[in-house]
Amino acid sequence: MAKYIIKRVILAILSILIVSAITFFVMELIPGGPFNKEKATSAQAQAVLEERYNLDKPVQVQYVLYMRNILHGDWGVSLKTGRDIWNNITSKFAVSARLGGTAAILAIIAGLILGSLAALTRNRWPDRLIVFFTTLATAMPSFVLATLLLLVFCLQLRLIPVWSPTNPNYILPIIALSLYPMAYVTRLAKTSMLDALGQDYIRTAKAKGVSTVKVIFLHALRNALIPVITYVGPMVAYILTGSMVVENIFTIGGLGTEFVTSITNRDYPTIMAVTLFLAILMVIANLLTDIAYKLVDPRITFN
Amino acid sequence: MKKKIVSVLLAASMILSLTACGGSGNAGAGASSTEAGSEAAATASVTNTASNVLAINLASEPDYLDPTLSSSSDGGSLAENSFAGLYRYNQQEELVPAIASEMPEVSDDGITYTVKLKETKWSDGSDLTANDFVYSWNRAVDEKTAADYGYLFDVIKHKDDGTLEVEATDDYTLVITLAAPCPYFTSLMAFPTFFPVPQASVEAADPDGTNPGAWAQEAGFVSNGAYTLSEWKHNESMVYVKNPNYYDAENVTMDELHFMLSADDTAIYAAYNSGDLDFADTVPNDEVPALKSNPEFHVIDNLGTYYLAFNVGADLFKDKTAQQAADIRHAIALLIDRRYIVDTVAQCDQIPADSYIPVGMSDGNGGIFKDDKVSYYDAESTDVEQAKSLLEGAGYSFTDNGDGTYAISPALTIPYIINENTVHQGVAECIQQDLAVLGIEMNIQTEDWNVFLEDRKKGNYTFAREGWLADFDDPINMLEMFASNSGNDDPQLGKSDSPAAPAWDEYDKLISDIKSTTDFAKRVEMMHQAEDMLMNTWAVIPVYYYNDLYVQKGNVDGVYSTIFGHKFFMYATKK
Numbered sequence: 001m002a003k004y005i006i007k008r009v010i011l012a013i014l015s016i017l018i019v020s021a022i023t024f025f026v027m028e029l030i031p032g033g034p035f036n037k038e039k040a041t042s043a044q045a046q047a048v049l050e051e052r053y054n055l056d057k058p059v060q061v062q063y064v065l066y067m068r069n070i071l072h073g074d075w076g077v078s079l080k081t082g083r084d085i086w087n088n089i090t091s092k093f094a095v096s097a098r099l100g101g102t103a104a105i106l107a108i109i110a111g112l113i114l115g116s117l118a119a120l121t122r123n124r125w126p127d128r129l130i131v132f133f134t135t136l137a138t139a140m141p142s143f144v145l146a147t148l149l150l151l152v153f154c155l156q157l158r159l160i161p162v163w164s165p166t167n168p169n170y171i172l173p174i175i176a177l178s179l180y181p182m183a184y185v186t187r188l189a190k191t192s193m194l195d196a197l198g199q200d201y202i203r204t205a206k207a208k209g210v211s212t213v214k215v216i217f218l219h220a221l222r223n224a225l226i227p228v229i230t231y232v233g234p235m236v237a238y239i240l241t242g243s244m245v246v247e248n249i250f251t252i253g254g255l256g257t258e259f260v261t262s263i264t265n266r267d268y269p270t271i272m273a274v275t276l277f278l279a280i281l282m283v284i285a286n287l288l289t290d291i292a293y294k295l296v297d298p299r300i301t302f303n
Numbered sequence: 304m305k306k307k308i309v310s311v312l313l314a315a316s317m318i319l320s321l322t323a324c325g326g327s328g329n330a331g332a333g334a335s336s337t338e339a340g341s342e343a344a345a346t347a348s349v350t351n352t353a354s355n356v357l358a359i360n361l362a363s364e365p366d367y368l369d370p371t372l373s374s375s376s377d378g379g380s381l382a383e384n385s386f387a388g389l390y391r392y393n394q395q396e397e398l399v400p401a402i403a404s405e406m407p408e409v410s411d412d413g414i415t416y417t418v419k420l421k422e423t424k425w426s427d428g429s430d431l432t433a434n435d436f437v438y439s440w441n442r443a444v445d446e447k448t449a450a451d452y453g454y455l456f457d458v459i460k461h462k463d464d465g466t467l468e469v470e471a472t473d474d475y476t477l478v479i480t481l482a483a484p485c486p487y488f489t490s491l492m493a494f495p496t497f498f499p500v501p502q503a504s505v506e507a508a509d510p511d512g513t514n515p516g517a518w519a520q521e522a523g524f525v526s527n528g529a530y531t532l533s534e535w536k537h538n539e540s541m542v543y544v545k546n547p548n549y550y551d552a553e554n555v556t557m558d559e560l561h562f563m564l565s566a567d568d569t570a571i572y573a574a575y576n577s578g579d580l581d582f583a584d585t586v587p588n589d590e591v592p593a594l595k596s597n598p599e600f601h602v603i604d605n606l607g608t609y610y611l612a613f614n615v616g617a618d619l620f621k622d623k624t625a626q627q628a629a630d631i632r633h634a635i636a637l638l639i640d641r642r643y644i645v646d647t648v649a650q651c652d653q654i655p656a657d658s659y660i661p662v663g664m665s666d667g668n669g670g671i672f673k674d675d676k677v678s679y680y681d682a683e684s685t686d687v688e689q690a691k692s693l694l695e696g697a698g699y700s701f702t703d704n705g706d707g708t709y710a711i712s713p714a715l716t717i718p719y720i721i722n723e724n725t726v727h728q729g730v731a732e733c734i735q736q737d738l739a740v741l742g743i744e745m746n747i748q749t750e751d752w753n754v755f756l757e758d759r760k761k762g763n764y765t766f767a768r769e770g771w772l773a774d775f776d777d778p779i780n781m782l783e784m785f786a787s788n789s790g791n792d793d794p795q796l797g798k799s800d801s802p803a804a805p806a807w808d809e810y811d812k813l814i815s816d817i818k819s820t821t822d823f824a825k826r827v828e829m830m831h832q833a834e835d836m837l838m839n840t841w842a843v844i845p846v847y848y849y850n851d852l853y854v855q856k857g858n859v860d861g862v863y864s865t866i867f868g869h870k871f872f873m874y875a876t877k878k
Contacts, residue, residue, distance in 0.1 A: 031753075031754045031757060031758075032751065032753030032754045032756070032757050033753070033757060036753050036756040036757050036760070037374065037451065037756065038756065038770075039374060039451065039774075039791060040760060040789075040790030040791045041449070041451055041790065042451075042453065042454055042790060043790060044446055044449075045446070045449035045450065045451065045453065046449075048446050048447060048449045049449050052449075052513055077514055080366055081366050081367065081516070081520065082367070082514045082515070082516040082517060082520060083520050088537070091537070092537070092538075147569065150569075150570070150573055151573075154573060154577050155573055155576060155577050158577065161351065161574075161577065161579045162570065162573045162574035162577045162579050163540070163563045163565070163570070163574040163579050163580070164540075164579060165358075165534070165536070165539070165540035165541075165542050165561045165562075165563075168536075168539065168540075247538075248565070248567045248570065249567060249569065249570050250570070251538075251539055251540075251563060251564065251565045251567070251570055251574075252538070252539060253364075253536060253537045253538025253539045253564075254538075257538055258538070264751070264752065264753060265753065266753050
């Protein structure tokens with residue numbers, strides 16, 4: 001396993017290097033610039049800023065300088081605000097992780113419960129009800145759901161403030177973010193649970209007199225987890241990168257908003273930093289997913 | 304309760320039907336929530352915030368809170384409430400002393416300004432002296448600071464080493480020497496770029512001079528205004544608390560200002576209607592007609608013009624003489640139904656523009672620049688016949704379609720660029736229909752904001768949406784941007800080498816002369832001459848004069864705004 005992890009880490013470093021190079025050079029090709037403003041920055045000020053941030057140098061030199069700084073732990077400052085990028089990203093990530101992490105856990109737990117329930121009550125009303133809601137949740141974009149939640153709980157029922165500097169509302173954005181992945185996990189769990197319940201080892205366990213609860217939770221559910229685990233990596237990516245709209249609606253300063261605004265502003269060091277940060281995160285998530293396979297299913301080998 | 308449940312279900316079904324129809328997501332979602340919101344606003348004005356707190360939305364996260372570096376309108380408002388300059392505007396829009404103890408003493412030749420200062424303190428309790436202004440102003444013109452508004456200090460005489468002729472003759476006396484008499488210099492001293500910054504904090508946060516705004520990037524920085532920033536959750540909120548060291552602290556009524564950092568119209572309007580906000584500087588455009596009768600909706604004057612610009616070097620004018628090119632642009636100007644645009648798209652009772660310099664702008668000689676005589680066309684109507692005649696002179700011919708429209712030959716197709724915005728899209732569609740009367744095809748191209756700015760600046764366009772809000776109350780601010788050495792000369796006047804582009808040396812010279820003349824009456828004449836020259840190119844086509852709208856809870860009073868759009872909250876009261 002150690003050998004496998006080392007191999008994966010080497011591959012991950014290579015992937016991140018490729019991601020960094022592609023992002024850096026493609027970013028430079030996008031029209032626009034970081035100092036474009038409605039009221040033009042003076043030519044002198046623009047020259048000072050370009051020199052300060054190495055933008056007056058050829059793009060390949062810029063890339064080498066950037067990577068050298070990264071290896072020295074210097075992520076640079078935002079071209080738009082002058083703020084330290086590392087501090088900015090980590091503070092935004094803390095918000096996104098709290099929001100996205102809770103949404104992911106909610107999606108997995110609720111999805112597994114609902115999926116199992118649907119499988120165990122196949123073609124009966126609980127199953128039909130769950131299928132109806134999962135179809136609805138899959139079809140409904142998160143911004144529509146977020147707006148609906150805002151309308152109902154903040155404006156109509158007035159249970160939660162739309163915005164508060166002292167008591168920010170995380171309940172509604174977590175629901176808005178988790179509903180789609182929850183519906184997806186429910187469907188995955190239901191399908192794999194049904195598949196597992198039809199297997200010989202389940203029949204054998206039942207024949208041996210193992211209780212239904214044990215059959216479901218110790219045997220069927222464990223096997224039903226594998227496809228769900230496969231989905232966890234992409235789900236984390238979906239939640240982290242797709243949270244911008246939800247963050248905007250609920251005025252939450254997370255990484256999703258940071259990513260999108262950095263691109264709009266052509267804030268090159270921030271674009272690079274967020275991309276690399278997310279790439280590293282994804283690589284780690286995928287590695288953990290693979291290790292989780294092994295823990296859940298001993299038949300899977302790393303060779 | 305039953306009614307609530309029904310309304311919730313109705314709202315839910317509305318949103319679901321929007322989803323099912325696959326309509327425009329944002330617009331649909333916005334319309335749904337804001338309709339419910341406007342109902343709430345009309346029936347009961349709710350506020351959840353404490354009586355000593357004002358909850359406000361101006362815009363999203365500001366780039367800079369350093370008044371020297373900030374160049375946005377919301378940044379200007381934040382600066383006005385957390386810093387104080389020598390002068391400020393009061394509720395009657397008069398310039399009154401702030402850190403200065405009296406109005407400036409001006410020498411007979413109009414060159415030397417002597418300003419006496421009050422004995423005031425920074426928020427950390429240290430003394431604020433005339434030297435702080437000397438430092439701050441020289442920092443603003445230092446190339447290393449790269450301040451967007453550094454050019455505003457051009458009116459002050461520069462020494463050989465590039466620093467300003469500004470001296471602190473004692474701790475509380477500032478002597479400023481101008482390069483030439485400047486009728487608007489006192490108002491410049493009320494502009495945020497002229498506010499002082501604390502030297503010790505600035506230098507401690509940026510010892511190597513590579514990150515000039517570093518000292519004000521988090522809460523807790525030293526300032527000298529009515530409020531200091533105590534908490535900043537980036538992209539979420541800012542909490543300002545009353546500064547006991549402010550020179551007018553005893554008259555500051557609100558203990559705290561809470562800012563919602565968002566540019567999402569739907570979220571802002573929902574927060575306003577739920578009572579989480581007392582003041583919002585924006586409302587969804589779709590809501591404006593319904594809000595007009597609501598006493599919480601306010602429309603105030605702004606000093607600026609929404610206009611359209613032609614790139615005088617565009618291929619559209621290839622093979623035309625300079626006069627023919629101007630005639631084509633003139634014809635377009637005559638075809639635009641400005642009244643219709645104002646009534647159906649802009650919707651805030653804006654005045655259709657018949658000049659570039661807006662109504663109400665001072666002339667720098669004690670008067671108002673635009674009077675009834677300054678009118679370049681009838682802004683209330685179109686003139687299809689004259690437009691047709693001008694285009695015929697430029698080589699086009701027309702065939703009557705028999706339904707009040709014409710076919711043009713050869714075909715005339717004009718690409719028009721806008722940035723993504725419902726108002727700009729609406730204006731563009733109105734103009735598209737207006738031009739279609741003479742068979743002119745206008746292709747609307749929506750661009751990403753950053754690309755849009757770059758295309759306009761570099762002249763990679765034919766016809767574009769434009770707008771300018773004045774930085775100070777003098778026409779030169781809106782005229783000098785078309786000098787060929789200006790970064791804001793989007794029409795490329797004086798920059799294009801196309802034979803169809805107008806000669807522009809005379810304009811450049813005129814702008815230079817306006818800036819150096821000592822005769823203010825003559826200066827007014829020269830500025831009229833400059834506007835005439837600009838308008839004669841028809842590279843600039845005014846549409847309407849800007850105004851500013853906001854919503855404010857009925858129990859809030861005392862918030863005021865300048866014609867530059869800066870809002871003052873420190874003297875607000877809540878019942």
